[in-house]
Amino acid sequence: MxxxxxxxxxxxxxxxxxxxxxxxxxxxxxxxxxxxxxxxxxxxxxxxxxxxxxxxxxxxxxxxxxxxxxxxxxxxxxxxxxxxxxxxxxxxYGCWRMLILDKEGKRAGRIMCQSFLASEDERLTRLFEERINTLSGLTDAAWDERVIHELAGAGYTVLM
Incomplete structure (x- = not known):
């Protein structure tokens, strides 16, 4: 998109x-x-x-x-x-690769470039560090799919 x-x-x-x-x-x-x-x-x-x-x-x-x-x-x-x-x-310039919304639909963070998280949401930052930053060896499409799955499982919505 x-x-x-x-x-x-x-x-x-x-x-x-x-x-x-x-x-x-x-x-x-x-x-x-x-x-x-x-x-x-x-x-x-x-x-x-x-x-x-x-x-x-x-x-x-x-x-x-x-x-x-x-x-x-x-x-x-x-x-x-x-x-x-x-x-x-x-x-x-492109602002974000993925826009991450919290349960209320407010912006919780953005993934910029390949995999940099910009967020002040402590829960999202911790989740990203523990479950997403450890991902390696995936194609961009597979990485996106995995990240969306992890974030959705934690109650976030991802827009691309």
Missing amino acids: PFECSQCGECCSHLGLVHTIREEYGDYRYLVNNEYTGEKTTVSVDPDKILLFCDRSIFADRPEACPFFRYNRNEEKGYCTVHLTRPEICRD
Whole structure:
């Protein structure tokens, strides 16, 4: 199943540490620098997001947010205001391989890359360490199947 963004904004909430504005060209055009790779990208604010871009209130709650990320509180959705011209690293990003929900349907964790668990749910973390991190020699499909089985048996729901 292809990755679909839920627009939660977690991925972009710390990208201000990665992407910095090097130069402002005017007309909502900017030169962006990737602080880790040195890659520079010229971006333009999407015409339909200029008003959203002008609202800088997000930085009060998320001071490390990407300089082009904005959150619409009315819609409870995050937006990349330079989506059409965003840097390559942003184009390649996929938030999770598996999304793990607890019994109430709330996010308990994410499996990212091949098998990295990002979670603050202690029960899920312990289960992952004891029953899933020990899995080896499986194909990706077999690993996915086994992980889903283990998590479902513990009362979690897995979305892919």
